[in-house]
Amino acid sequence: MKHLPFLFFASLFFFMSCSSDNEVADIDPGPEASALYFPPIGGSEWETVSASDLSWNSSAESELYDFLNEKGTDGFIILKDGKIVVEWYFGDFIASDNHSWNSAGKTLTAMTVGIAQTEGFLSIEDSSQIYLGEGWSMLTPKQEANIKIRHHLTMTTGLDYTVDDPFCYDQECLLYKNEPGTYWYYHNAAYTILDQIITNATATDFKQYSYQKIRDKIGMQGNWIKVGYNNLFFSNTRSMARFGLLCLNQGTWDTVEVLADKSYFTEMTNTSQNLNSSYGYLWWLNGKSGFKAPGSEANFQGELIPNAPSELIAGLGAFDQKLYLVPSENLVVVRLGDDAGESQLASSSFDNQLWEKLNAYFNN
Structure with a gap:
């Protein structure tokens, strides 16, 4: 079933973390990043690897499957080194069916902005007014000019x-509330x-x-696809996995540089401001x-997903659409x-429950 977007992800009470939140770190591509497998561009060919070959806990697989089935999952994929370990579809949903990513699709937009910057079409330090024209909002021209592309990311x-209607981007819906860069809200x-x-x-x-x-x-x-004021990406499950693999390799697909600016990728996947340390550029x-x-x-204390690896980055969409790296x-x-x-x-308690099952499966 395909869902319209919703503002809330959901929440849990979380434990405190001792990490330095604003430290910028290059994403560790892993000890065998060069060994990543990339499926062919055309056709359905995609190499697989078994859980037993990876020394994962195969006995935990049925519990993971049952959990996903009980929680209304349509499609689920795990890639290890680019190869498919698990590919499951539930109910009437099949591999070729499309599903909305909801806000997990924001990660696609973040990369698109980075590509446009790399190609010289814009800078994220530019005022949005340069590209939208004066009067795109109800702000004064000076207030409007102070909003940069970075602030949207x-x-x-x-605003x-x-x-x-916080989804409405018509001029009359865009009012001043705070100076840009001084307050974080998921708008x-x-x-x-x-x-x-x-x-x-x-x-x-x-x-x-x-x-x-x-x-x-x-x-x-x-x-x-436009759904009301929202622009949502719909694809099959494998397509989201392909995008995840692209991001796992920091914007490079095999030998093709999709996002050539690796500094932008690093900025995108690290803390982007000091108001919400768990947010990058839409990640x-x-x-x-x-x-x-x-x-x-509210400010919530603790990690976003306590059961998940601390290095995890994610695209999270309403109604529990998930892209984890x-x-x-x-x-x-x-x-x-x-x-x-x-x-x-706050963040969905489903994330934490799912990672409990995944940790058992991965033998973590």
């Missing part, structure tokens, strides 16, 4: 998130405006630019001492499906 535009309208910035900067429709620069280069399928980061969550002004282990985990039924404020 980091959820720090300062008013208390408006009646979808401020994010969606990036589509128009990319369109105007590149003189190419955002969708087509994204398809040309990412989707088509790595053999994904899928499309951006979620584990291993920090606290976080803020969609739909909430564990770089040092060359792991990609994808989950698409229905709401797992564990929604509260």
